[in-house]
Amino acid sequence: xxxxxxxxxxxxxxxxxxxxxxxxxxxxxxxxxxxxxxxxxxxxxxxxxxxxxxxxxxxxxxxxxxxxxxxxxxxxxxxxxxxxxxxxxxxxxxxxxxxxxxxxxxxxxxxxxxxxxxxxxxxxxxxxxxxxxxxxxxxxxxxxxxxxxxxxxxxxxxxxxxxxxxxxxxxxxxxxxxxxxxxxxxxxxxxxxxxxxxxxxxxxxxxxxxxxxxxxxxxxxxxxxxxxxxxxxxxxxxxxxxxxxxxxxxxxxxxxxxxxxxxxxxxxxxxxxxxxxxxxxxx
Amino acid sequence: xxxxxxxxxxxxxxxxxxxxxxxxxxxxxxxxxxxxxxxxxxxxxxxxxxxxxxxxxxxxxxxxxxxxxxxxxxxxxxxxxxxxxxxxxxxxxxxxxxxxxxxxxxxxxxxxxxxxxxxxxxxxxxxxxxxxxxxxxxxxxxxxxxxxxxxxxxxxxxxxxxxxxxxxxxxxxxxxxxxxxxxxxxxxxxxxxxxxxxxxxxxxxxxxxxxxxxxxxxxxxxxxxxx
Amino acid sequence: xxxxxxxxxxxxxxxxxxxxxxxxxxxxxxxxxxxxxxxxxxxxxxxxxxxxxxxxxxxxxxxxxxxxxxxxxxxxxxxxxxxxxxxxxxxxxxxxxxxxxxxxxxxxxxxxxxxxxxxxxxxxxxxxxxxxxxxxxxxxxxxxxxxxxxxxxxxxxxxxxxxxxxxxxxxxxxxxxxxxxxxxxxxxxxxxxxxxxxxxxxxxxxxxxxxxxxxxxxxxxxxxxxxxxxxxxxxxxxxxxxxxxxxxxxxxxxxxxxx
Numbered sequence: 001x002x003x004x005x006x007x008x009x010x011x012x013x014x015x016x017x018x019x020x021x022x023x024x025x026x027x028x029x030x031x032x033x034x035x036x037x038x039x040x041x042x043x044x045x046x047x048x049x050x051x052x053x054x055x056x057x058x059x060x061x062x063x064x065x066x067x068x069x070x071x072x073x074x075x076x077x078x079x080x081x082x083x084x085x086x087x088x089x090x091x092x093x094x095x096x097x098x099x100x101x102x103x104x105x106x107x108x109x110x111x112x113x114x115x116x117x118x119x120x121x122x123x124x125x126x127x128x129x130x131x132x133x134x135x136x137x138x139x140x141x142x143x144x145x146x147x148x149x150x151x152x153x154x155x156x157x158x159x160x161x162x163x164x165x166x167x168x169x170x171x172x173x174x175x176x177x178x179x180x181x182x183x184x185x186x187x188x189x190x191x192x193x194x195x196x197x198x199x200x201x202x203x204x205x206x207x208x209x210x211x212x213x214x215x216x217x218x219x220x221x222x223x224x225x226x227x228x229x230x231x232x233x234x235x236x237x238x239x240x241x242x243x244x245x246x247x248x249x250x251x252x253x254x255x256x257x258x259x260x261x262x263x264x265x266x267x268x269x270x271x272x273x274x275x276x277x278x279x280x281x282x283x
Numbered sequence: 284x285x286x287x288x289x290x291x292x293x294x295x296x297x298x299x300x301x302x303x304x305x306x307x308x309x310x311x312x313x314x315x316x317x318x319x320x321x322x323x324x325x326x327x328x329x330x331x332x333x334x335x336x337x338x339x340x341x342x343x344x345x346x347x348x349x350x351x352x353x354x355x356x357x358x359x360x361x362x363x364x365x366x367x368x369x370x371x372x373x374x375x376x377x378x379x380x381x382x383x384x385x386x387x388x389x390x391x392x393x394x395x396x397x398x399x400x401x402x403x404x405x406x407x408x409x410x411x412x413x414x415x416x417x418x419x420x421x422x423x424x425x426x427x428x429x430x431x432x433x434x435x436x437x438x439x440x441x442x443x444x445x446x447x448x449x450x451x452x453x454x455x456x457x458x459x460x461x462x463x464x465x466x467x468x469x470x471x472x473x474x475x476x477x478x479x480x481x482x483x484x485x486x487x488x489x490x491x492x493x494x495x496x497x498x499x500x501x502x503x504x505x506x507x508x509x510x
Numbered sequence: 511x512x513x514x515x516x517x518x519x520x521x522x523x524x525x526x527x528x529x530x531x532x533x534x535x536x537x538x539x540x541x542x543x544x545x546x547x548x549x550x551x552x553x554x555x556x557x558x559x560x561x562x563x564x565x566x567x568x569x570x571x572x573x574x575x576x577x578x579x580x581x582x583x584x585x586x587x588x589x590x591x592x593x594x595x596x597x598x599x600x601x602x603x604x605x606x607x608x609x610x611x612x613x614x615x616x617x618x619x620x621x622x623x624x625x626x627x628x629x630x631x632x633x634x635x636x637x638x639x640x641x642x643x644x645x646x647x648x649x650x651x652x653x654x655x656x657x658x659x660x661x662x663x664x665x666x667x668x669x670x671x672x673x674x675x676x677x678x679x680x681x682x683x684x685x686x687x688x689x690x691x692x693x694x695x696x697x698x699x700x701x702x703x704x705x706x707x708x709x710x711x712x713x714x715x716x717x718x719x720x721x722x723x724x725x726x727x728x729x730x731x732x733x734x735x736x737x738x739x740x741x742x743x744x745x746x747x748x749x750x751x752x753x754x755x756x757x758x759x760x761x762x763x764x765x766x767x768x769x
Contacts, residue, residue, distance in 0.1 A: 167612040171675070174570060175626035175682055176602030185629055189616050288766070353725050355752045355764045492754030 042258035068237040078142020083149030091157025110151035122212030138231035141217030156198030210235035309379035317386040328383035335376035411479035437476035521716035527581035551731035568604035605684035613663035649677035669700025
């Protein structure tokens, strides 16, 4: 073991260690930057008015995004109604029933759908709902977000159900419990946390979608009234304000972006909280 | 695990055969000492009995060890029968020692003029013993069954010797003490034959899984399924 | 050993049972009478079909979509494979306990015991509570858990969990209890408790137990069936099988020469 070799190896080690550390930091950097900017630009604009008031007409100072915030929740609610039953039951089918060839085809389709650009979803629902109804609507917005959730919820539900050990199903069936009751009362109940996690994460993802809403919900200056009318949503409002000429609107756009980020953050923290290990079982 | 156990079984069989050989020698030598009035031989038989006793202890030990391995079926029968055979062999050793003691006593007094069938009786008893151990080693329950009726022969001989001695005692009262020694020796030989019969019955149980003790059964038994 | 199908002393009559997984004939022409209120042990090397046989007794082999059976199995005279009999009904009469204990993790101890009843429509609290205590007593677990019936089932030790699974199976009041190597995942002390439990239970239940531990079969069972390569090689009183079996294959297996 000659001295020069030893030094070279030491140097290589430290170099790689530093390099990988730097890359890890690099990954976190965009998140830090985003947070920093949003807080810097938007935090000061967060006030009660922001949450409770409607946007003021163009050019005027003040007002808020109250309607957009409510609108986002209305859309997410509808998305859940559309996406959760179909997605969860689809996941149940994949996990508990179905032949291997059929399952493979469905999974393949779901994976493709997960990768379809969101604007395509928007155009499809535009053609399916907006055109026949002759109006942009909250309904269409909810539907498109729900449809985007379906393949995601279906896949996560299926995976989580597969993680439930087969022993539980066998034990339930051996007690003379019917297959469907076994699935609902035993399997789904055991996997509930995972299913809820999957749903929440899917909601967090579609909460920020803008492009599909352009073709469906369109946006609205007023409080939401009927589902068959266009509705405001946070991503839409942020987009509109950001590309507009007014500084006051720019300020509110920053605030909106910040609030949107907080929403997604809270959902993720909620998921962490739900999936914490409450206790370790004795062996 | 299996090899360990098999090795243990082999060791058990070896010890048993060694013990049997010692027992046969003891019977042989004790009768010889009796008939030839050999004090040294009698003394040797008495001493060597310790070896037989020691072997019984060792065999019991080995059996207990093998039982902790929870043997089943033939292995189980083999181990338990080995223990019983060793007990019978130990008693044979004790009877041979008794004969040796009588031999010593008789050798120290003048001989009595009498013809007894003792050597023939000893011969049959020794044959029975040898055959039963052979049947054990050779997995031959039929041979073991054939031994059992011979016990009657030995019993008959013992009775005959008994009667001869009684007659002699009546006619020659000064020989009573010596005749009694001969009677005891004969009785010991009869017991030796009984023990050999026990061994034969145990061998039948081992290889046929049939318990023929106390039934007076003779003749051919059920075919062995695993020989 | 051969008794008529309607004999009350015979719990299960199996005639010419064959089980296929796809094209693979896993069980070949098995005929056996399982005595009522006794323990029958099933022994044999791995892959001999003993678990498949056990599962055929409560139609659990049907969980495998490729499984198919031929032959007849009668439970106290009732054909369990007849067209108008649902597997669910059979499984309420023939319960099963598995090798790895599997109490439902989202339920408490008492919820686990009564799950078979509740999910089949029994709602009255009185009945459920009575049955809970009764089953836990029968499983020799009552004294250990009576003060924490609402604790999560998975907070119990491995041996206790297995006894809980036994209580759960007993709560449905089956006529026959099938046990697939119930103690193989347990330490010797817990195993001892399970064996004692089996000896107590056989006063009221017919028990069929698959085990790879021959000493356990010898300790616990009244009758033993030896399976090899999908066939029933020998079936007799336990004492006979383990002291002087009739077939050479049985002798070889029991003395450890293979398997």
